[in-house]
Amino acid sequence: MDRGNIDQKPAYVEIVPDFYCDETGEPFVNCMECETDLIASDEQYFIEKARRRYPNTQETLTIFEFAICLSCATNLNQSLSKESLNKISEFQADLLRETYKSDSELHSNSGGVGNALNACLFSGNEISKCEEYQLVGAFRGNKMILHDLPFAISGEIIEAMSEVLSDETKDEFDGFISKHFTGPPELQELWGKPKLILI
Numbered sequence: 001m002d003r004g005n006i007d008q009k010p011a012y013v014e015i016v017p018d019f020y021c022d023e024t025g026e027p028f029v030n031c032m033e034c035e036t037d038l039i040a041s042d043e044q045y046f047i048e049k050a051r052r053r054y055p056n057t058q059e060t061l062t063i064f065e066f067a068i069c070l071s072c073a074t075n076l077n078q079s080l081s082k083e084s085l086n087k088i089s090e091f092q093a094d095l096l097r098e099t100y101k102s103d104s105e106l107h108s109n110s111g112g113v114g115n116a117l118n119a120c121l122f123s124g125n126e127i128s129k130c131e132e133y134q135l136v137g138a139f140r141g142n143k144m145i146l147h148d149l150p151f152a153i154s155g156e157i158i159e160a161m162s163e164v165l166s167d168e169t170k171d172e173f174d175g176f177i178s179k180h181f182t183g184p185p186e187l188q189e190l191w192g193k194p195k196l197i198l199i
């Protein structure tokens with residue numbers, strides 16, 4: 001995602017539990033696609049989690065989660081239509097321009113992980129009030145990279161973004177998710193919803 005030039009150097013911090021693997025309760029170890037050992041390889045990788053909040057609680061249910069190495073993420077991106085990717089970047093840039101008055105306001109959160117995950121990057125809405133949301137972060141080894149990631153995105157914006165995608169790209173995303181995840185029955189209704197891979 002293009003969020004303009006950031007002069008700040010990336011900082012490396014401990015991985016916050018928000019990005020731990022739900023299944024193990026510990027940090028992710030392997031790339032979901034090629035199974036490379038993410039910690040040993042020292043290659044950059046990404047984690048994406050989609051969550052739904054139980055109504056009126058802070059309890060969440062993970063809809064899908066994965067860690068993916070930079071090479072596999074690049075392959076995935078190259079398989080998507082350029083038109084869809086351009087549309088989504090434009091849409092994101094427009095939202096950011098609407099929400100933030102300046103570049104420095106946009107990046108004023110970059111000081112801490114907590115701030116970045118508490119509000120939707122694109123709308124500024126509080127994540128604690130969102131029924132659905134996604135978190136995306138970048139990592140290397142057992143550290144989290146603080147730069148233009150991590151960010152949180154609200155379900156509302158996910159739906160709006162997915163509307164600009166071509167049917168072909170929507171199918172790609174659906175295929176990617178269903179290849180790796182078989183949700184529990186209580187999540188069935190969510191599988192018909194738009195999905196967005198943000199890495």
Ligand SMILES: [Zn+2]
Pocket residue numbers: 031032033034035036068069070071072073
């Ligand atoms: Zn991989």
